[in-house]
Amino acid sequence: MSENAAHRLLLVHAHPDDESIGQGATMAKYVAEGRGVTLVTCTAGEMGEILVPELEHLAADKEDGLGEHRRGELDAAMRELGVTDHRFLGGFGTYRDSGMKWHDDGHAIAADEIHDNAFWHADLTQAADHLIAVIREVRPQVMVTYDEFGGYGHPDHIQAHRVAMYAAQLAAAPSYRRDLGEAWDIAKIYWGAMSESRIREGLRRLRDEGDTTTFEGMDPDGQLPPFFRPDEDITAEVDAGAYLEQKMAALKAHATQITADGPFFALANNEGQLVWGRELYRLVKGVPGEVGDHGWETDLFAGVPAG
Numbered sequence: 001m002s003e004n005a006a007h008r009l010l011l012v013h014a015h016p017d018d019e020s021i022g023q024g025a026t027m028a029k030y031v032a033e034g035r036g037v038t039l040v041t042c043t044a045g046e047m048g049e050i051l052v053p054e055l056e057h058l059a060a061d062k063e064d065g066l067g068e069h070r071r072g073e074l075d076a077a078m079r080e081l082g083v084t085d086h087r088f089l090g091g092f093g094t095y096r097d098s099g100m101k102w103h104d105d106g107h108a109i110a111a112d113e114i115h116d117n118a119f120w121h122a123d124l125t126q127a128a129d130h131l132i133a134v135i136r137e138v139r140p141q142v143m144v145t146y147d148e149f150g151g152y153g154h155p156d157h158i159q160a161h162r163v164a165m166y167a168a169q170l171a172a173a174p175s176y177r178r179d180l181g182e183a184w185d186i187a188k189i190y191w192g193a194m195s196e197s198r199i200r201e202g203l204r205r206l207r208d209e210g211d212t213t214t215f216e217g218m219d220p221d222g223q224l225p226p227f228f229r230p231d232e233d234i235t236a237e238v239d240a241g242a243y244l245e246q247k248m249a250a251l252k253a254h255a256t257q258i259t260a261d262g263p264f265f266a267l268a269n270n271e272g273q274l275v276w277g278r279e280l281y282r283l284v285k286g287v288p289g290e291v292g293d294h295g296w297e298t299d300l301f302a303g304v305p306a307g
């Protein structure tokens with residue numbers, strides 16, 4: 001078995017599409033390099049909007065079939081990235097998308113009405129136990145999830161962060177729930193990140209090209225939403241520009257959520273390479289390995305023995 005095959009990455013995300021948005025290029029790159037990639041998605045995205053008019057009947061307040069449909073979108077997106085191991089936390093339908101609404105400050109907050117089995121109301125230990133079983137089975141050296149704010153505040157993202165971080169801690173405890181498998185300590189944990197400087201460069205490019213509608217309201221020289229982090233917070237950049245096509249195809253597979261002329265595609269291809277092909281991370285557990293010119297790691301497995 002090649003050394004790469006002994007490296008295993010676990011990603012924990014809230015809804016179908018988050019994985020492709022945040023780390024789609026990294027996932028495709030690592031699969032192509034022969035590394036193991038496992039995705040755990042905590043809900044099926046039942047409460048999402050529907051950008052495809054002929055599918056509006058699937059909406060939660062109509063046929064409530066969007067979760068099943070997005071399961072298919074996720075399958076298609078994973079085929080584009082080459083990922084063969086993707087699971088729903090506790091099994092499909094265990095936890096439901098909690099929905100969200102926008103706060104005046106521009107970040108997401110919990111919806112006014114939330115279903116009984118919404119992920120936001122999940123019992124943290126029970127949800128973590130489902131993930132511990134996966135951690136102890138897959139034995140990943142690296143895990144990726146959201147920061148404590150869930151990126152932009154979505155309650156399911158915040159809950160996915162909490163479950164992932166708690167599960168990683170408990171999975172490493174030999175005396176905790178031996179029935180869930182032999183203890184496994186994940187060597188490195190990263191939170192996905194987006195660069196403030198990168199998006200400012202991209203917004204300036206769009207403005208210079210006369211595009212004033214994409215990323216409407218975001219001034220390249222003004223205040224940006226909190227999920228764009230200052231560069232000093234970032235510790236790793238995976239340059240997966242060579243896999244940008246696979247990432248864009250995976251994004252397109254999530255057709256009810258992402259429009260082909262939306263912000264992810266608006267940036268010119270070379271800008272896309274800069275903004276979307278190079279995926280950024282914050283190391284929050286473990287020892288950083290070799291770094292590149294920018295002082296950031298270029299490989300999430302840097303310094304991690306295979307095995």
Ligand SMILES: CC(=O)N[C@H]1[C@@H](O[C@@H]2[C@H](O)[C@H](O)[C@@H](O)[C@H](O)[C@H]2O)O[C@H](CO)[C@@H](O)[C@@H]1O
Pocket residue numbers: 015016017018021045046047048049097098099100101154257
């Ligand atoms: C990327 C992501 O986390 N998407 C979530 C999010 O979707 C947003 C939501 O529908 C909002 O109402 C829209 O204005 C916004 O454009 C969407 O991105 O929340 C959904 C409901 O919880 C979730 O299904 C979707 O995956």
Ligand SMILES: [Zn+2]
Pocket residue numbers: 014015018154157
């Ligand atoms: Zn999401």
